[in-house]
Amino acid sequence: MRIIAAVDTKSYSDEIMDYVARLAANTWSDLTLLGIQSGNTKVEENLIQAIVRYRNTIFEHEEDAGLYAPVSMTELKETAKGRWEVSSRARKEFSVVIRGGDARKEILAEVAERNADLVILGCTKGIDCIWEGEAYLPQKIARDAPCSVLVIKSARKPDQIVAFLDQTNVSQESLEMINQMVTVNNAGLKIVGLKTPKGVKGDVEKKMVEILKYYNEREIGAWIKLVDSENLEEYVAQSTREGMVALWMGKESILSKIFSRGLIEKLISNTQSSVLLLR
């Protein structure tokens, strides 16, 4: 798995680092710490200092497993205008990349360049989710990134993952990403399926049983809740108080049709914990 943790110098970036380190160490992922700054002529000293702290947290979590090789900030090389990088490889690749410019544009460019599976970022706890001085940035990344995005508003480890799956069309990658989240957090799993006002059709029920069987065979204690599609928005909002909310928003997902882009943004604004958008 390839993970990008987008960071700046603020406390919310500090707060997500334990989670990033734990996830990366447990999944043995290639990890990029992507530092974003406004200027693109030279690397800013306060960002370097923050990244050194984040890097140290990452290395504390890898328990001498030889997962990553250390990198020194003095070896950062400018690879393109406003982009600096230093990488190392032990068992997995560890990179620090610094990009200067528009945060949204720079994060999405790095996601594309690295073909990442997951982007993680924190933000302020209010509804505007400020990141690097810009309001609603996590919402924009969640909306526009081609891969899964995890927005962490509370560093507290979730006790439960509430996964909203489009049971008629759920992707293997989504099921796998949920597996990893449940394993890393040692959390319970609630799978939420959709029913129409007319009730549950036979094939929907069959698919939900298959999904439940999939998790039970893997010794993940999951339970299922069926929700009217009309009440979905309200139920999702309520679930943000229960733990991490995971929504499959792949191109073929019904959820991506029910949830307009505006609703995703609202969900991230209103959540008190974490939101995982699966693609």
Added chain:
Amino acid sequence: MENNKISILILDDEPIVSKRLKPSLEKKGYLVETFTESEAALKRVKEKKFDIVITDLKMEGLSGMEFLTEVKKLYPDTEVIVITGFATMDTAKESFQKGIFDFLAKPFKLGEITAVIQRAEEKIRNNSQS
């Protein structure tokens, strides 16, 4: 190696994994056999040595960890790649202690596992030359 081609055995109880990997690896010139049951895969490795073994960990019956232990016991120079949907630091450490080549958490992109296979192939070819 048969006719200088690298042989790969894939074991995953989810058929979709082999279904995704097999055609792509065959297109790259690898000889690929796939299994969804560990007992059947073990029977096959007892009959034939594979250059690379790709195995899931969590499976019914013989676990992936037990399977890879058997593979390394039979053929210490077979390169084993672990793929798992339930990765933990402990399972990764245990796998590496048993001499695996790499450990990949699912989901992964085709390009990621192909790159790992290519690195394993490079190692195998270098070892066979020396």
